[in-house]
Amino acid sequence: MTTKREKLVLVGNGMAGIGTLEQILKLGGAYDITVFGSEPHPNYNRIMLSYVLEGSKTLEDIVLNDWSWYKDNRITLYTGTTVTRIDAASRQVIADNGIAVPYDKVILATGSRSFILPIPGSDKNGVIGFRDIADCEAMLEAAGQYRKAAVIGGGLLGLEAAKGLVNLGMDVTVVHLMEDLMERQLDRNASAMLQAELERQGIKFAMGKQTVELVGDERVQGLRFSDGSELAADFVVMAVGIKPNVALAQASGITVNRGIVVNDYMETSMADVFSVGECTEHRGVCYGLVAPLFEQGAVLAKHLCGAATLPYEGSVVSTKLKISGVDVFSAGEFIETPEHVVIAAKDEWKKTYKKVLLRNNAIVGAVLYGDITESASLQKLVKQGAEMTEEIYAEVMGAGCCGGGTKKSASVEAMADEEIVCGCNGVTKKAIVDAVTENGFTTVDEIKACTGATRSCGGCKPVVEQILQYVLGDGFRESAKQGICGCTPLSRDEIVAEIKAKGLRSGKEVMNVLGWRQEEGCSKCRPALNYYLGMLYPDTHEEESESRFVNERMNANIQKDGTFTVVPRMYGGVTTPEDLKKIADVSLKYNVKVVKVTGGQRLDLIGVKREDLPKVWEELDMPSGYAYAKSLRTVKTCVGSQFCRFGTQDSMSMGALLERKYERLDMPAKFKMAVNGCPRNCAEACTKDIGIVGNDGGWEIFIGGNGGIKARLADSFCKVKTDEELVEICSAVIQYYRETGKYLERTSEWVERMGLAHIQDVILNDEDNRKQLAARIDFALAQVTEPWQAMLKNEKARNALFETVKP
Ligand SMILES: Cc1cc2nc3c(=O)[nH]c(=O)nc-3n(C[C@H](O)[C@H](O)[C@H](O)COP(=O)(O)OP(=O)(O)OC[C@H]3O[C@@H](n4cnc5c(N)ncnc54)[C@H](O)[C@@H]3O)c2cc1C
Ligand SMILES: NC(=O)c1ccc[n+]([C@@H]2O[C@H](COP(=O)([O-])OP(=O)(O)OC[C@H]3O[C@@H](n4cnc5c(N)ncnc54)[C@H](O)[C@@H]3O)[C@@H](O)[C@H]2O)c1
Numbered sequence: 091m092t093t094k095r096e097k098l099v100l101v102g103n104g105m106a107g108i109g110t111l112e113q114i115l116k117l118g119g120a121y122d123i124t125v126f127g128s129e130p131h132p133n134y135n136r137i138m139l140s141y142v143l144e145g146s147k148t149l150e151d152i153v154l155n156d157w158s159w160y161k162d163n164r165i166t167l168y169t170g171t172t173v174t175r176i177d178a179a180s181r182q183v184i185a186d187n188g189i190a191v192p193y194d195k196v197i198l199a200t201g202s203r204s205f206i207l208p209i210p211g212s213d214k215n216g217v218i219g220f221r222d223i224a225d226c227e228a229m230l231e232a233a234g235q236y237r238k239a240a241v242i243g244g245g246l247l248g249l250e251a252a253k254g255l256v257n258l259g260m261d262v263t264v265v266h267l268m269e270d271l272m273e274r275q276l277d278r279n280a281s282a283m284l285q286a287e288l289e290r291q292g293i294k295f296a297m298g299k300q301t302v303e304l305v306g307d308e309r310v311q312g313l314r315f316s317d318g319s320e321l322a323a324d325f326v327v328m329a330v331g332i333k334p335n336v337a338l339a340q341a342s343g344i345t346v347n348r349g350i351v352v353n354d355y356m357e358t359s360m361a362d363v364f365s366v367g368e369c370t371e372h373r374g375v376c377y378g379l380v381a382p383l384f385e386q387g388a389v390l391a392k393h394l395c396g397a398a399t400l401p402y403e404g405s406v407v408s409t410k411l412k413i414s415g416v417d418v419f420s421a422g423e424f425i426e427t428p429e430h431v432v433i434a435a436k437d438e439w440k441k442t443y444k445k446v447l448l449r450n451n452a453i454v455g456a457v458l459y460g461d462i463t464e465s466a467s468l469q470k471l472v473k474q475g476a477e478m479t480e481e482i483y484a485e486v487m488g489a490g491c492c493g494g495g496t497k498k499s500a501s502v503e504a505m506a507d508e509e510i511v512c513g514c515n516g517v518t519k520k521a522i523v524d525a526v527t528e529n530g531f532t533t534v535d536e537i538k539a540c541t542g543a544t545r546s547c548g549g550c551k552p553v554v555e556q557i558l559q560y561v562l563g564d565g566f567r568e569s570a571k572q573g574i575c576g577c578t579p580l581s582r583d584e585i586v587a588e589i590k591a592k593g594l595r596s597g598k599e600v601m602n603v604l605g606w607r608q609e610e611g612c613s614k615c616r617p618a619l620n621y622y623l624g625m626l627y628p629d630t631h632e633e634e635s636e637s638r639f640v641n642e643r644m645n646a647n648i649q650k651d652g653t654f655t656v657v658p659r660m661y662g663g664v665t666t667p668e669d670l671k672k673i674a675d676v677s678l679k680y681n682v683k684v685v686k687v688t689g690g691q692r693l694d695l696i697g698v699k700r701e702d703l704p705k706v707w708e709e710l711d712m713p714s715g716y717a718y719a720k721s722l723r724t725v726k727t728c729v730g731s732q733f734c735r736f737g738t739q740d741s742m743s744m745g746a747l748l749e750r751k752y753e754r755l756d757m758p759a760k761f762k763m764a765v766n767g768c769p770r771n772c773a774e775a776c777t778k779d780i781g782i783v784g785n786d787g788g789w790e791i792f793i794g795g796n797g798g799i800k801a802r803l804a805d806s807f808c809k810v811k812t813d814e815e816l817v818e819i820c821s822a823v824i825q826y827y828r829e830t831g832k833y834l835e836r837t838s839e840w841v842e843r844m845g846l847a848h849i850q851d852v853i854l855n856d857e858d859n860r861k862q863l864a865a866r867i868d869f870a871l872a873q874v875t876e877p878w879q880a881m882l883k884n885e886k887a888r889n890a891l892f893e894t895v896k897p
């Protein structure tokens with residue numbers, strides 16, 4: 091006889107909720123699971139949004155559980171769907187779009203939202219919080235259009251946001267209410283050192299300022315303070331704290347205080363309804379960091395799986411600011427009172443500071459600035475409220491405030507097995523050592539995939555590295571080479587070489603033969619392998635569409651409200667009245683929300699419903715502009731010699747020719763080109779992957795430009811006389827990039843890695859090689875087909891993607 095599986099509904103697709111589900115799945119919990127999330131994305135690492143803004147990660151990098159994870163674990167997922175009520179009488183969870191799902195158990199993990207100061211003007215355009223992908227995208231966009239930003243709030247979030255905006259080229263002032271930055275985590279000494287360093291990094295500060303109004307017309311133009319002074323700003327980020335999302339609990343009659351009130355087993359006041367994460371209030375505390383949320387999730391998962399568990403008794407929190415070049419750590423109590431015994435060391439030359447607070451000889455708090463080597467030990471000692479002893483003093487204070495560096499592996503050696511190394515994910519030293527000794531893992535990525543350590547804020551990475559060094563000894567340096575992801579220690583070049591040498595033909599085969607740690611791979615390696623195989627076998631590789639990112643699978647870009655954009659090709663930025671009429675007719679018929687002229691000189695139909703996509707493309711009957719793909723996006727052109735008085739070359743015709751030639755071909759990353767009729771460079775060749783400028787009766791070719799987050803001016807590659815030479819060199823450059831580029835590596839990074847001189851040598855000084863590269867790209871180009879034409883003929887794929895399955 092089979093027992094009926096209970097129905098578990100999770101509301102909130104964030105880190106706390108999905109972390110709890112991961113634990114439940116690990117424990118073998120027998121539930122039919124449904125997840126609701128208001129955002130249109132799979133579970134992603136919210137913490138890493140700071141790195142996305144700062145430019146060191148992309149949105150794709152921060153996905154924690156991609157769409158296939160839900161499918162593989164038979165979880166029904168409703169994204170872009172907000173639950174509005176739990177009906178205890180009918181035992182159903184009811185969503186805003188009318189979907190009602192029966193439940194046996196419900197987990198509320200609805201998180202928080204940004205607290206927006208209730209002051210006049212806070213609803214003006216250009217004022218946002220920093221909480222989710224949509225906010226992050228809005229900030230990236232604003233940085234391209236506006237100059238002067240103000241970030242209100244000098245806490246963790248405000249400072250990380252400010253650094254991100256400075257990196258994006260904005261003039262940023264942090265407006266802080268108090269006289270000390272991060273006054274909830276740091277004492278005056280550490281705060282002052284932090285402010286000095288951040289000023290050095292380009293952030294300005296307005297301290298002790300209370301904003302009473304945001305001024306401007308529709309768009310914000312500045313801030314007015316209580317002392318009457320003003321600050322000009324055309325973009326304002328509010329980072330003054332968070333508010334738990336409790337509307338659903340309230341509407342369902344569940345007891346709510348600041349957060350959803352729970353007991354030590356995460357039970358709310360409603361039977362069979364539990365709560366974890368930032369929306370939760372436990373013993374009067376709502377947490378705003380991931381470590382406590384995962385601790386809550388671990389207790390709840392065991393509780394729901396019938397496994398023995400201790401009650402959740404609250405968490406001691408510690409924080410680390412994620413700004414490169416600024417190492418700050420704080421745990422427990424940090425402001426001394428007459429009750430405390432203070433151990434402190436400050437080195438103004440090395441710019442380091444260390445303070446440990448004792449109460450009745452128990453370690454109750456610590457602040458580190460500049461050198462945070464001891465953060466893991468101190469975090470544990472504070473959590474345990476350990477007694478200070480001579481040994482601990484020597485271990486923690488070492489040579490004073492900066493002695494950690496010389497005794498790193500000694501301090502790791504001295505760590506107890508059960509000591510927590512990764513506070514965010516509760517991973518002990520023993521779990522990491524076991525992953526090395528029992529599973530043979532040798533890199534941080536492998537440890538991450540196996541244990542979860544370093545998966546969230548990344549603050550524990552140095553200690554994980556020290557443990558690897560301590561366990562592997564000399565073997566560590568050799569193994570320090572990182573694989574393309576946690577599934578393999580192999581680099582891109584090694585994988586491509588093995589595919590060629592062993593004649594491997596599919597992603598699965600590559601993973602099997604090359605000994606992938608995770609049988610199914612992950613969201614990093616699957617699309618990369620699909621690209622490498624397609625590049626190596628253009629005529630025979632069977633496209634593995636399930637390995638593609640969702641936008642590529644749908645041949646359309648998903649937007650934050652769950653609708654899509656449609657961008658038809660306009661070769662060289664040139665269109666016709668007939669095509670414009672078609673676009674207008676289709677836009678009206680399918681209620682397109684906005685028609686936007688893009689930076690790449692074409693039209694973007696924004697707000698198309700998923701189920702309308704096939705009909706829109708069928709009626710447009712125009713080629714896809716690949717605005718979602720890792721391939722040629724646009725060839726921007728100026729008017730050129732056909733019309734411009736200065737033009738010496740026909741840039742419009744050449745742009746259209748190049749766009750028709752290279753469209754649809756997969757590349758390591760998105761690829762943009764521009765063609766100009768003369769050196770006035772109206773189509774901005776200098777920020778394109780390949781930029782072309784009419785010059786001296788011929789063409790000058792530039793490569794490796796980028797106008798995005800990591801802006802880079804293109805390098806002059808060569809000058810040519812004829813159109814034929816131009817096309818041959820473009821072909822050779824693109825094919826060489828395709829053959830040697832790492833998946834997701836833009837040409838700006840590729841040129842820096844390979845060296846301009848080397849690429850010139852390969853392509854300009856070796857005619858045979860150049861011709862072979864051009865022939866290989868022509869062969870690959872002969873295999874590509876128009877995706878929407880194929881999709882419209884394939885009813886099964888069309889139904890599966892656009893009618894029955896959620897992305
Ligand atoms: C930029 C940034 C950087 C951060 N850095 C760090 C850090 O370095 N270290 C650290 O520990 N913490 C950090 N945090 C905090 C950390 O990200 C949060 O504590 C954590 O993500 C909260 O997880 P959660 O699942 O409780 O809530 P959330 O992540 O807010 O997830 C809740 C989800 O539920 C959805 N939802 C809400 N109501 C409903 C509903 N009725 N129906 C359906 N869905 C709903 C929301 O849209 C959201 O997607 C950072 C936060 C930000 C914004
Ligand atoms: N590295 C990290 O651990 C990290 C990074 C980002 C965010 N987070 C978390 O995200 C959440 C939100 O972060 P946060 O920094 O907004 O919250 P926070 O509550 O930690 O800090 C808000 C700051 O804004 C200041 N403030 C309040 N009102 C103000 C006003 N009117 N004008 C100027 N300043 C004002 C406060 O003095 C405080 O320093 C927190 O839970 C935080 O822990 C953590």
Ligand code: SF4
Nearest residue numbers: 728734737767768772
């Ligand atoms: S780049 Fe030269 S040819 Fe082209 S539009 Fe500008 S001035 Fe005219």
Ligand code: FES
Nearest residue numbers: 512514546547548
């Ligand atoms: S401490 Fe945050 S990921 Fe390990």
